[in-house]
Amino acid sequence: MYRLAEVSLNIIDQCVAQGVPFAREYGGTLDNRSFGGAQVSRTFYARGQTGQQLLLGAYQALLRQVAAGQVAMHTRHEMLDLVEIDGRARGIVTRDLIGGQIESHVGDAVVLATGGYSNVYYLSTNAKGCNATAIWRAYKRGALFANPCFTQIHPTCIPVTGDYQSKLTLMSESLRNDGRIWVPQRKGDTRPPGEIPMDERDYFLERKYPAYGNLVPRDVASRNVKAVCDEGRGVGSSGYGVYLDFRSALQRLGREVIDERYGNLFEMYARITDEDPYTAPMRIYPASHYTMGGLWVDYNLMSTVPGLYVIGEANFSDHGLTGWAPAPSCRAWRTATSSCRAPSATTWRRRSSRRWMPATPRSAPPRPRWPRTPGACWISGARGRWIPSTASWAGWFGKTAA
Numbered sequence: 001m002y003r004l005a006e007v008s009l010n011i012i013d014q015c016v017a018q019g020v021p022f023a024r025e026y027g028g029t030l031d032n033r034s035f036g037g038a039q040v041s042r043t044f045y046a047r048g049q050t051g052q053q054l055l056l057g058a059y060q061a062l063l064r065q066v067a068a069g070q071v072a073m074h075t076r077h078e079m080l081d082l083v084e085i086d087g088r089a090r091g092i093v094t095r096d097l098i099g100g101q102i103e104s105h106v107g108d109a110v111v112l113a114t115g116g117y118s119n120v121y122y123l124s125t126n127a128k129g130c131n132a133t134a135i136w137r138a139y140k141r142g143a144l145f146a147n148p149c150f151t152q153i154h155p156t157c158i159p160v161t162g163d164y165q166s167k168l169t170l171m172s173e174s175l176r177n178d179g180r181i182w183v184p185q186r187k188g189d190t191r192p193p194g195e196i197p198m199d200e201r202d203y204f205l206e207r208k209y210p211a212y213g214n215l216v217p218r219d220v221a222s223r224n225v226k227a228v229c230d231e232g233r234g235v236g237s238s239g240y241g242v243y244l245d246f247r248s249a250l251q252r253l254g255r256e257v258i259d260e261r262y263g264n265l266f267e268m269y270a271r272i273t274d275e276d277p278y279t280a281p282m283r284i285y286p287a288s289h290y291t292m293g294g295l296w297v298d299y300n301l302m303s304t305v306p307g308l309y310v311i312g313e314a315n316f317s318d319h320g321l322t323g324w325a326p327a328p329s330c331r332a333w334r335t336a337t338s339s340c341r342a343p344s345a346t347t348w349r350r351r352s353s354r355r356w357m358p359a360t361p362r363s364a365p366p367r368p369r370w371p372r373t374p375g376a377c378w379i380s381g382a383r384g385r386w387i388p389s390t391a392s393w394a395g396w397f398g399k400t401a402a
């Protein structure tokens with residue numbers, strides 16, 4: 001978390017340089033807003049599509065390297081196996097998903113960035129291609145799997161509608177900033193939402209968690225949504241759904257403001273469900289979304305197979321305090337959603353009502369200034385000493401990109 005807080009501003013700068021259009025205040029500084037699980041506004045955002053904009057920024061930076069001849073893309077290829085030569089990972093075998101050809105690719109090292117395993121739960125918010133096949137194949141070649149300790153269930157997904165869907169659609173968590181979650185008080189109440197009077201509704205998160213209300217952390221919201229549905233108070237044809245209602249926000253802020261904040265999400269919801277969230281509440285239900293645990297890696301992100309590196313959600317990595325910032329390649333994402341004044345209890349303390357500062361324990365010695373290699377990493381050694389890690393990430397990334 002210390003390292004994350006230290007580098008996160010640089011990551012935001014890099015994202016801006018890559019073209020991510022973060023929202024800004026009138027004076028030009030980055031704007032921030034609140035997010036689930038937090039009572040302060042600490043999140044940089046790009047309207048209701050922060051993740052998507054980060055993805056587009058990363059993608060166009062990648063394509064710039066493709067145009068420069070630094071990266072060759074092989075899209076729609078599935079990794080079938082890992083090639084090992086003399087005990088080291090030296091390549092992969094792939095299948096062209098269009099033509100079916102089997103190909104081999106050789107390299108000095110192999111880097112897997114193949115995502116998490118949420119899809120083992122059948123339907124999840126992940127793309128269908130993120131199905132754990134690559135890490136499973138590496139596991140069969142000797143890469144150990146570690147610490148599958150946590151699966152994040154995201155509360156704001158569009159409920160399942162039928163037997164033939166391949167994934168669940170996530171609605172942005174930001175909707176919980178202004179939307180109010182409720183179910184009918186009475187079991188089996190099938191009246192349309194507009195016909196259920198206020199005193200017959202149960203705003204269960206506001207009732208149970210008055211301090212956080214609808215902004216309780218994802219796991220708390222998800223558990224409570226499931227509980228009310230299991231009680232028989234769920235809404236929609238399946239009974240597995242709760243209302244996310246913008247009526248009060250529309251009355252308080254007006255349609256123009258809501259449209260400005262969430263217009264793109266409302267449009268997406270309307271297209272998928274054929275219901276208009278401006279006139280009827282949205283329906284949402286939790287879905288598995290993010291997994292921790294994966295192939296074991298050392299500090300340089302190398303698995304137990306020499307030469308096989310695993311980055312992002314596919315590795316087990318060091319788990320963050322709250323599950324945020326769990327995997328290095330996810331950090332840009334997580335940074336965007338948690339960098340500003342990241343209030344981790346152990347790494348930051350509040351200096352005044354407006355400022356956060358790192359809370360370095362008095363006993364911790366100051367961090368040494370060497371090595372000066374750009375991007376060199378430090379790890380916390382025994383008795384609080386800082387020691388340089390054996391490799392520089394910048395150097396390592398440079399090598400693999402070539």
Ligand SMILES: Cc1cc2nc3c(=O)[nH]c(=O)nc-3n(C[C@H](O)[C@H](O)[C@H](O)COP(=O)(O)OP(=O)(O)OC[C@H]3O[C@@H](n4cnc5c(N)ncnc54)[C@H](O)[C@@H]3O)c2cc1C
Nearest residue numbers: 051078079114115125126129130133134170312313333334
């Ligand atoms: C809908 C959604 C919204 C999210 N929003 C946020 C957010 O706002 N903030 C945040 O911090 N995080 C968010 N996350 C989580 C974050 O996006 C992921 O943790 C992150 O993208 C993981 O990055 P990755 O590079 O490790 O893997 P991924 O981005 O999952 O990429 C894995 C890639 O590997 C490919 N692949 C898998 N298996 C194979 C194989 N056998 N052969 C070849 N290719 C393979 C997949 O097709 C995919 O392209 C969101 C996730 C989802 C699904």
